Amino acid sequence: MNIKQKRNLKKNVNAYVLLLPQLIGLVVFGALPIIMVFVISFSEWNLIGSMHFVGFKSIFAELKHPYFTKAMSNTLVFVIMNVPLTVGSAFIIAMLLNNVRFKVLFRAIYFMPVVTSVVASVMVWQWLFHPDFGPINAVLNGVFHLPVKILWLGSTKTAMLSIVIMNAWQTLGYGLILFLAGLQAVPGVYYEAATIDGANKWQKTRMITVPLLSPTTFYCVITSIIGSFQVFGQPYLLTQGGPLRSTYTIAMHIFQKGFTDMEMGRACAVSLVLFVIIIIITGIQFRVSKRWVFYEGE
Amino acid sequence: MKINRKSILAVVVTVIMVLSLLAACSSQSNNTSGTTVAEPAAKTVEQSTAAPAPQKKVHLTWLYFGNPDEQKQWTATAKAFTDMQDKIEVEYIPCANDAYTQKILTMFASHDAPDTFYTRNGETPTLLKENKLLDLTPFIKVDPNFNIDSYVNIEQINKPFMKDGKVFAIGDNDNPMLLYYNKTMITGLGFQDPHDMYQAGTWTWDEWTKIAAKVKDSSTQSKPIYAFIQDAWFGPNFLWALSNGVGSFYTADGKPSYNDPKVVEALNWIVKRLKDKTILYGASSGKGMDGGQLFQAGQIAFSSAGRWMVPTYKKITAFKWDIVPFPKGPQATQYISYTPGYTSFAINAETKHTEEAWAWFRWFVGKDGQTQNWGKGGNCLPTIKGLEQLVLDDKAYYEHPQTFLDIQKVAIWPDIPYAMNSKEGKLVDDAFQKVFMLQGDPKSTMDQLCSDITSGAAN
Numbered sequence: 001m002n003i004k005q006k007r008n009l010k011k012n013v014n015a016y017v018l019l020l021p022q023l024i025g026l027v028v029f030g031a032l033p034i035i036m037v038f039v040i041s042f043s044e045w046n047l048i049g050s051m052h053f054v055g056f057k058s059i060f061a062e063l064k065h066p067y068f069t070k071a072m073s074n075t076l077v078f079v080i081m082n083v084p085l086t087v088g089s090a091f092i093i094a095m096l097l098n099n100v101r102f103k104v105l106f107r108a109i110y111f112m113p114v115v116t117s118v119v120a121s122v123m124v125w126q127w128l129f130h131p132d133f134g135p136i137n138a139v140l141n142g143v144f145h146l147p148v149k150i151l152w153l154g155s156t157k158t159a160m161l162s163i164v165i166m167n168a169w170q171t172l173g174y175g176l177i178l179f180l181a182g183l184q185a186v187p188g189v190y191y192e193a194a195t196i197d198g199a200n201k202w203q204k205t206r207m208i209t210v211p212l213l214s215p216t217t218f219y220c221v222i223t224s225i226i227g228s229f230q231v232f233g234q235p236y237l238l239t240q241g242g243p244l245r246s247t248y249t250i251a252m253h254i255f256q257k258g259f260t261d262m263e264m265g266r267a268c269a270v271s272l273v274l275f276v277i278i279i280i281i282t283g284i285q286f287r288v289s290k291r292w293v294f295y296e297g298e
Numbered sequence: 299m300k301i302n303r304k305s306i307l308a309v310v311v312t313v314i315m316v317l318s319l320l321a322a323c324s325s326q327s328n329n330t331s332g333t334t335v336a337e338p339a340a341k342t343v344e345q346s347t348a349a350p351a352p353q354k355k356v357h358l359t360w361l362y363f364g365n366p367d368e369q370k371q372w373t374a375t376a377k378a379f380t381d382m383q384d385k386i387e388v389e390y391i392p393c394a395n396d397a398y399t400q401k402i403l404t405m406f407a408s409h410d411a412p413d414t415f416y417t418r419n420g421e422t423p424t425l426l427k428e429n430k431l432l433d434l435t436p437f438i439k440v441d442p443n444f445n446i447d448s449y450v451n452i453e454q455i456n457k458p459f460m461k462d463g464k465v466f467a468i469g470d471n472d473n474p475m476l477l478y479y480n481k482t483m484i485t486g487l488g489f490q491d492p493h494d495m496y497q498a499g500t501w502t503w504d505e506w507t508k509i510a511a512k513v514k515d516s517s518t519q520s521k522p523i524y525a526f527i528q529d530a531w532f533g534p535n536f537l538w539a540l541s542n543g544v545g546s547f548y549t550a551d552g553k554p555s556y557n558d559p560k561v562v563e564a565l566n567w568i569v570k571r572l573k574d575k576t577i578l579y580g581a582s583s584g585k586g587m588d589g590g591q592l593f594q595a596g597q598i599a600f601s602s603a604g605r606w607m608v609p610t611y612k613k614i615t616a617f618k619w620d621i622v623p624f625p626k627g628p629q630a631t632q633y634i635s636y637t638p639g640y641t642s643f644a645i646n647a648e649t650k651h652t653e654e655a656w657a658w659f660r661w662f663v664g665k666d667g668q669t670q671n672w673g674k675g676g677n678c679l680p681t682i683k684g685l686e687q688l689v690l691d692d693k694a695y696y697e698h699p700q701t702f703l704d705i706q707k708v709a710i711w712p713d714i715p716y717a718m719n720s721k722e723g724k725l726v727d728d729a730f731q732k733v734f735m736l737q738g739d740p741k742s743t744m745d746q747l748c749s750d751i752t753s754g755a756a757n
Binding site for chain 1: 315
């Protein structure tokens with residue numbers, strides 16, 4: 001180590017020492033479990049017996065398993081429905097709330113579902129979706145005069161949609177806050193210049209707001225996709241993956257494999273597959289983002 | 299590192315944080331429930347010169363799940379046993395229902411398992427395979443205070459825990475399912491009391507269907523009434539088939555027989571009832587269509603459950619209710635029932651206090667323990683003979699508690715391979731759900747199920 005490096009080390013050692021507890025926590029509770037998942041995914045283990053190395057056997061067995069393919073297709077459907085609904089709704093509501101009075105109050109109201117326990121939310125939504133006594137059907141019948149009794153959680157056609165609606169309600173507040181912050185950061189001079197040039201509201205939104213909000217949109221889309229792939233609480237509590245496994249997601253499959261079937265190796269193998277899928281999709285998004293994400297100054 | 303105030307502060311803060319982290323992660327083998335074991339107080343002079351202190355009790359841990367009220371009961375049970383003798387102290391470790399399998403297996407994985415615990419469908423196969431359950435056979439053979447023949451229907455109740463002629467757990471509670479019925483509603487519609495029909499042997503599917511049809515016709519939009527909700531879990535799945543004379547869903551050599559003609563006949567019968575809406579299927583009706591809740595509200599005529607609903611239903615004052623076995627199907631020669639799932643008491647094979655654990659076990663599953671647990675409005679049937687009065691005391695709330703005791707003697711365990719293999723169980727659940735949601739023909743669905751089980755599709 002040369003003198004400059006030694007001097008830098010002496011200067012920074014206090015910082016490293018103060019960072020040490022956090023780093024230890026990150027390694028012990030973050031990195032180590034991830035490494036263990038990799039190791040266990042190549043083994044057979046029932047939690048209390050000994051671990052046996054089986055190579056790729058668990059991964060290949062799971063890729064062919066009908067429950068895995070069902071869970072993966074359900075999860076993809078959820079992602080495709082949930083992400084546009086959540087991000088789109090957050091964007092639209094942010095646009096509407098950007099220049100209104102009591103914005104802080106509205107922000108708090110929309111953010112409350114984000115901080116509400118999933119269990120409490122599920123109990124409320126169970127009754128909202130009730131086919132006979134729920135307000136949703138009551139409004140559809142009474143206000144819109146639709147002669148329908150939708151079995152929201154009891155039909156394979158509508159159960160996943162119900163989960164998507166509930167999840168969008170619970171999570172759009174997070175994107176809303178980010179979009180509102182992004183809207184505040186858009187310089188007003190662009191709008192002024194556009195007004196002078198005769199642009200209408202829609203043109204300003206399309207040509208100024210959307211491009212300048214693209215970094216925020218990109219972040220919301222990435223986090224929403226990653227979160228959607230890992231959806232567990234709502235389907236587990238609302239429908240237990242039913243009816244007929246129409247809301248059975250990959251995260252539920254991992255839980256079932258690990259803690260019901262006592263096959264930790266298979267559960268970790270599925271986790272590994274999910275990890276690879278998310279990494280690939282995120283990588284693709286980063287590549288594609290160069291075409292539609294504009295950072296100020298570029 | 300240059301020693302100055304800043305660096306000293308950095309080191310002190312780091313040491314405190316690391317020590318806190320280590321303390322939080324440290325094993326607390328005697329404090330899994332979060333309660334602390336009190337340190338003995340320092341002796342006073344008088345205590346020092348007094349007679350020698352009694353020998354320290356052997357400390358045993360006991361894990362069992364329950365809701366908050368049940369957990370209070372288990373704590374009282376542990377205390378009752380601890381107080382009545384001076385050799386053993388039992389500490390109850392509470393756990394919620396849903397998390398039990400995960401908790402006990404995690405405790406075993408971390409070598410912190412309790413000395414005694416309950417074992418159920420979810421964890422028994424793994425615990426048996428990994429030899430974590432103590433073989434109780436030697437104790438049963440030599441202990442003159444324990445008689446396995448004093449248990450009701452022990453061959454059925456204990457089937458899942460007998461392996462190679464050995465006994466690994468004993469059930470201290472039983473809960474065969476039957477029908478609770480709204481007596482006021484049914485007799486008010488002009489029908490004979492179902493229990494009278496059962497006594498006369500004329501309680502059949504046909505009689506049930508007549509009642510169900512009339513109940514459905516009496517329903518209005520402002521007060522919807524239903525005949526029966528087929529709850530969407532494995533318990534009720536088999537009951538109609540069993541009531542049609544099906545003795546088992548597997549042949550003697552372990553092959554699945556879900557496509558047996560009697561099973562298919564029962565499923566076809568249910569499908570007809572589902573189509574004419576005298577039976578509603580819970581899963582397709584959505585959450586909130588829970589049979590128990592609707593029965594309490596007086597909105598259904600029949601509800602299927604074991605004695606676990608008695609503590610809830612005894613609060614009903616709006617109408618009279620009673621119990622009756624499931625009606626007989628055309629192929630049945632007797633009334634039958636079964637207990638879905640099982641919960642039995644076991645000893646950890648790795649416990650350091652085998653003799654003491656056996657003493658606690660023997661008390662717990664014996665008359666005294668079962669009286670302690672299932673008396674005063676208990677929610678299941680005792681498994682030991684001589685405690686029938688605990689159930690007959692229910693007469694304060696409904697007329698025929700004796701029916702529980704009668705049906706317990708003939709209740710069967712038809713689903714052993716299913717109960718011991720959760721993966722196969724899921725195939726079975728999915729197949730039944732497909733039929734009940736009218737998305738699969740009973741015959742072809744059951745044929746496919748048998749084929750899937752035989753081919754190992756579950757794996």
